[in-house]
Amino acid sequence: MNEQAPAIELKGISKAFGPVQANKDISIRVMPGTIHGIIGENGAGKSTLMSILYGFYKADAGAVFISGQKTAIPDSQAAIAAGIGMVFQHFKLVENFTVLENVVLGAESGARLGPSLAKARKELTQLAADYELNVDPDALIENIGVGMQQRVEILKALYRQADILILDEPTGVLTPAEADHLFRILEGLKAQGKTIILITHKLREIMEVTDTVSVMRRGEMTATVKTSETSPAELAELMVGRKVLLRVDKVPAQPKDMVLEVDNLEVIDDKGVKRLKGISLNVRAGEILGIAGVSGNGQSELLEVLGGIQSATGRVKLNGQDIDLTGKHSDGRSRRKRGIAHVPEDRQREGLIMDFKAWENVAFGYHHEEEYNAGLLMDQAAIKDDAAGKFTRFDVRPDNPMLEAKNFSGGNQQKIVLAREIERNPDLLLVGQPTRGVDIGAIEFIHQRIVELRDAGKAILLVSVELEEILSLSDRIAVIFDGQMMGEKLPNDTDEKELGLMMAGMTKEPDGPVHEAVEAQLAHVDGEAK
């Protein structure tokens, strides 16, 4: 096998964006018929490297060899011609086109559409049978779930006769059952001799499905190893550059008084769709309640109602006293006054103002507080002082509050938001997707801070689409599906599989294939995930 030319070989690829060196002298060999993982933290340069391979960016230096041939890839057209197909993290599909039209787009066989579509329909049926890639050719993209959308992306690549398939963070939007199905598809493709490059930051996936794995850190390729000869701990260390704790270190919770009681909460959105259909839950002081669910099933609305962004009907009590859900005390400021702090799901849109300085962001939401004001004017010196302190205590890097928020990495942006909210010493902390787009090193830090707050006797409501995070942080887990609670589990008493089924609205394993049942259930939840 060793004499065989690599399917892809990159030699000395470098790429800089301004002063930022995204890729530094990267060389990699991917053998045909293997699944090759590329793992690295956010901003390590994985996506840049793949964008160069797919003709989105032009490398400053270096060369690409496909099956031993030096190949120039100036644009996507050339990449497709070279047999490379790419499934992007954010799907590149036309929402109001059918599956068939999306597959054909750009690969039509003639000027008239009819024959092209007929030909594609035939081939699609064949591909579906070969690789378990069943899709409905006539369904509109906007009406199908993300799992099927992803299969359409794979079909698009296969229809263009791709031999090399690149998948960028493919499981970010999938439930565990769907992810397992995807891995089976990838195994099937590999068995047919296709070469697959899997980009991810999830160690579990790398261990489960890849043959070899390359680790990237800060634009450099730090190692390429056989998956069978490595371990998650070793990979994590290679990614971060130091030893990392993969599990959250915490003692059992000591729940005390009831802090949050939610009773029969209902939310109807602007389009008249019921997003919450009678949610009830409670959180005690000193415990973390984790809400698991596929994004778009009502967890965002729940956080928004409690955070004072969205009005609702039902009853919410904090420390035994009612909270205003519709009137003039239903805004964020009143919530903060009552002792509710909110780390929103989308930190870049709701947690920070990206174009403002970090020190200004530190005061947002609390800018009315006396300590930040001096008479009519804001006390800038006090805010800057406070920001500097928070930066030190939360280890924000670079340690310079005068920079604009957008100049920080995802993890450090999240630390700024966390510092602002946690240091107010709230009775209840609402925290949504605390580690989305956050690198491993910062994840460890953020998790520790949340557990510390719990141990200080505060109530925490955690919303996350990462099951691993829910399982490791929560003291109790509630599963939300289609605006309803599917039930509660204790983390020691459940696993990803069971939670995954509940996230799709099922209480027991279905008779047929699991991923199909999951998909069918999720397809008619009208969520943002799509």
Next chain:
Amino acid sequence: MDYLTLLQILDSTLRLATPLLLACLAGLFSERGGIFDIGLEGKMLAAAFFSAATAAMTGSVWLGLLAGIASSMALSGLHGLASITFRGNQLISGVAINFLASGLTVLIAQSWFQQGGRTPSLIGGGRFEEVTLPFADALRDVPVFGPFYAEVISGHTILVYVALLCVPLSWYILFRTRFGLRLRAVGENPAAVDTAGVSVIGLRFAAVGICGLLCGIAGAYLSTGLGAGFVKEMSAGRGFIALAALIFAKWRPWYALYATLLFGFLQAIALRPDVLESMLQFKIQVQLLDALPYILTVVILAGFVGKAIPPRAGGEPYVKER
């Protein structure tokens, strides 16, 4: 109202709807490709002037038509350069084109012809002749259908029939060809087109080019078919009415025909206040009638047409991203 009056109104409905229809289809191609174009008005005006001026100087209405199309497409190119190549704001570019056309046409007209910003009246070969369709006279005596055929269907300039033909043609191109599929895709999600290996810039320039072509025909029709020469601001807001019709039509060719016929009908009514008065038994201000199409535009834009979803990537310059 007798049958003949009705036929006359329908006849002028068709005449008046033609420039709206052409401009509406022009906007349809542009917006389906993701480029908003509020410069339809300006392009029509420029085309109206250059086709009248060329027709006046050469005596050939066909050369006039070509000049009109060329001027409109030149402005389209400008719009494309600003909004596609340089990723500028499409609305601002469109407004600029409207101002440019409004000022330049009068200025050049004055400089060339010294007639107060108009072109000389077009005579003979300088105008499009009315075409009498076959059997129009033979069928005239057939009850009901005969007069309808002779008065409404027959007896228009060639450009009216061209405009009507453009409707099924546009539908076919958009929904039955490879180009149409790609054009619609680029207005919805240019990233999908780009990653499929098709040039976003090329497609969008094609969309803008077709828009210029159709606007050019619309403008030429105004000064050489509907009228007999160019007068200042002769497009009279038709480009904006066409945009309203486009929303009304939900960016679909056949609906565009119906929508522009409705607007044409209102304009035709406004020209015949006597008919309305005799029907309603009271006098209506002519100004109110004149304003009817514009009032309807406002009503439509205020959302009385139900949900009209524009192409999703419309108005946004395409920037490659990871």
